[in-house]
Amino acid sequence: MLSILRGFLILTAFLMLGDITVELFALPLSSGVAGMLLLTLWLLLRRRLSHDLGAASQPLIGMLALLIMPGVVGIFFQADEFSGQWLTIFIALILGTLLSSLTTLWLMQRLVASPRERPHE
Amino acid sequence: MSELLLRLESLAHTLPQRPETAIVLTLAAYFAGLRLFNWLRSPAWCPPILLAACLLAGLLALLPLGYTEYHRGVSWLTWLLGPATVALGVPLYQQVHHIRTLWKPIVLTLPPAAILAAGYAVGIAWLLDAPPTVLASLAPKSVTAPIAMGIVEELRGSVPLLMGALLITGVMATLSITLLARWGNIHDPRVIGFALGVNGHAIGTVRAFDIGPTAGAFASLGMSLTGVFTALWLPMMWYFVG
Numbered sequence: 001m002l003s004i005l006r007g008f009l010i011l012t013a014f015l016m017l018g019d020i021t022v023e024l025f026a027l028p029l030s031s032g033v034a035g036m037l038l039l040t041l042w043l044l045l046r047r048r049l050s051h052d053l054g055a056a057s058q059p060l061i062g063m064l065a066l067l068i069m070p071g072v073v074g075i076f077f078q079a080d081e082f083s084g085q086w087l088t089i090f091i092a093l094i095l096g097t098l099l100s101s102l103t104t105l106w107l108m109q110r111l112v113a114s115p116r117e118r119p120h121e
Numbered sequence: 122m123s124e125l126l127l128r129l130e131s132l133a134h135t136l137p138q139r140p141e142t143a144i145v146l147t148l149a150a151y152f153a154g155l156r157l158f159n160w161l162r163s164p165a166w167c168p169p170i171l172l173a174a175c176l177l178a179g180l181l182a183l184l185p186l187g188y189t190e191y192h193r194g195v196s197w198l199t200w201l202l203g204p205a206t207v208a209l210g211v212p213l214y215q216q217v218h219h220i221r222t223l224w225k226p227i228v229l230t231l232p233p234a235a236i237l238a239a240g241y242a243v244g245i246a247w248l249l250d251a252p253p254t255v256l257a258s259l260a261p262k263s264v265t266a267p268i269a270m271g272i273v274e275e276l277r278g279s280v281p282l283l284m285g286a287l288l289i290t291g292v293m294a295t296l297s298i299t300l301l302a303r304w305g306n307i308h309d310p311r312v313i314g315f316a317l318g319v320n321g322h323a324i325g326t327v328r329a330f331d332i333g334p335t336a337g338a339f340a341s342l343g344m345s346l347t348g349v350f351t352a353l354w355l356p357m358m359w360y361f362v363g
Binding site: 008011014018022030032037038039040053055060061064065066068069070073078082088090091094095098101105107108111 | 148173174198199208225237238241259266270285286298307313317351357
């Protein structure tokens with residue numbers, strides 16, 4: 001339990017660091033994302049993951065769906081705002097996702113396959 | 122007796138203002154949503170969070186509690202989204218070794234793939250004359266929700282619309298990648314997994330773990346990298362263009 005709290009302290013401190021970085025350099029980033037990048041960088045430099053950090057991050061990541069839920073609910077109360085836009089939104093999402101899935105698969109497949117073919121040339 | 126009634130009346134005014142009311146409703150709807158999901162035998166097209174959100178919306182509509190009041194109260198809980206987003210750095214760090222084994226295809230695929238994941242949808246919506254709020258809400262549609270919420274606030278889009286977009290994108294990416302891989306005769310779990318993570322964020326990653334651990338690892342790598350990369354380029358780009 002204390003281990004989770006210690007890990008939580010580290011995470012929240014990195015969130016604060018993210019706040020400071022975003023404010024100081026006027027970055028168009030959310031402080032959570034800035035904190036995440038700083039934490040990753042710090043872990044890469046240290047090359048070691050402490051038990052505390054693992055103990056705190058695992059339950060928090062597991063809670064993400066719950067934390068996002070209040071935002072999802074808003075769509076039911078703000079749907080009027082986008083009336084008349086729904087067809088556009090659906091077409092953009094469905095067609096856009098189909099095209100981008102196709103592009104990623106094609107690109108990645110070509111790039112992964114090419115080094116293996118080279119010895120046969 | 123009349124005094125008790127008076128107190129009851131004042132309670133009806135204060136209770137909706139209390140954070141615990143919003144938090145109890147949210148947690149109750151969450152667990153009810155999970156139950157319903159299991160009872161429906163885990164349908165892939167309808168993640169438990171959508172069921173829970175529908176239940177919560179129903180509760181809010183029935184109770185004398187406005188969405189604004191609810192939103193203010195629940196912010197005591199949703200503040201945790203900040204440290205939870207920071208926590209995503211831990212799995213990102215743990216997956217870094219996958220980049221070492223296949224760094225060239227990953228480094229070359231990620232930027233165009235992540236840019237197009239946003240670009241196609243925004244381009245199509247723009248051609249169809251969508252207003253700026255809609256464009257801003259659709260742009261981070263392939264990014265994992267906690268990061269996407271941060272991005273959409275930077276772009277001044279609508280968080281609820283983004284949530285809907287994330288859901289449709291996740292389901293659509295899972296469906297189209299499964300079918301396209303079958304038609305295109307692509308069997309490499311690294312390729313399929315990476316594509317699922319880049320385009321279908323958490324929903325795609327769940328599907329990738331169904332395929333196998335390698336696909337799952339590459340999906341979470343693709344999801345994390347897309348989130349980080351998009352959080353960096355999209356807001357900058359938005360300021361230059363808009």
